[in-house]
Amino acid sequence: MGYRFTDLTTACHDDWRAYIEHDFVRQLGNATLPEASFRHYLKQDYLFLIHFARAYALAAYKSPTLADLRQAHEGLKTIVDVELGLHVGFCSEWGISEEALAELQEARATMAYTRYVLDTGNRGDLLDLHVALAPCLVGYGEIANWLNAQSTTLRGTHNPFDAWIAMYESEEFQAAMQAELEWLDARLADVTPARFNELSKIFRDATRLEIDFWQMGLDLSD
Template identity: 75%
Template sequence: MGYRFDDLTQACQKDWRTYVEHDFVSQLGAGTLEPNAFRHYLQQDYLFLIHFARAYALAVYKSRNMKELRHGFEGLKTILDVELDLHIDYCREWGICEEQLTALPEAKATLAYTRYVLDTGNRGDLLDMHVALAPCLVGYGEIANWLNAQAFTRRDDNPYSAWIAMYESAEFQQAMQDEIAWLDARLADVTTARFEELARIFRDATRLEIDFWQMGLDRAL
């Protein structure tokens, strides 16, 4: 019997729920998150996106055929030509200019997660790297859906409503489903021993994402 993406989340269900339902996320949904916590997160997320682009560049290098090469290239192009510009515009709405973003030092949590992803990709193959990135790409979509299902979530008069809207959007939700389908297709053929390796990668990446949320809360203290 083959494995699926859901088996990865089940393998670290406690960490996965802690990530998706983190206090940072809950406060964001309720509109009670300290603005400084969100600003710090936004700035570090800009740096994360740069390394996300580097990961897709590595995916291009690791590609074994034209289909994989095009997949990696399209991901890289989307981050560089679309997502980074959108993020810069969104940061500007929060009073953070591009000059400030480019001068930022990386927080420890940012260093830990981004270098883990790149190291995993360097040591392993495309599947290793996609599993390491899945808590970000798949997780943000699930977080938006989870927030929309909670009674405490406010969409009117919530300064963070636009953030939720980005990840509940049809475009992002489709990207999330496409990534899950990509992972499902490859996980279906792995052995139990290989799945256990991938589950460890996914668990570690999820724990690093938890630290990324906590970084924002700690900054606001």
């Protein structure tokens, strides 16, 4: 009787739903999110993505097999080629230049989340690190799908945030999410209940830090 990824979301159900269905996400979906909140979030997410790319590079370093190395490489490619590429263009459409991005001061919520993941990866093993990274890759794919399932979500020119949803529902992002889910399901299949409890703690911590990241956007906190 092995574990699967969905056992992690079940183990911290309330936090997971609070992350996926956060007010920031709802307002982004129904186009009521204040532009200043979106802009603040976008800027901080640029810094976030750079540290997350480093975390995937750490996963590559910790990979004992070619299959593990390929999976870490997949995550790194998705962030650097898909997300960060789109992100820089996206920021310029929102009036944020690359020079402005380079000079940003990191918000405390960004620091807390990214450094938590890097620390968890440094002190733990490859599975600890992937579980700490999972709310990011799997969560945003799930958020795009959740938004598309809500009747209140506006798509197309009626929503200034449409391109953001499009990025996370894209085939490339959804495929990276599926690959991560399969990798996690295979590794979770043979962990003990005690080990599963340790992993759910990491998953819950990372999910709570994702909630704080949304809240930082809403509150414009630095």
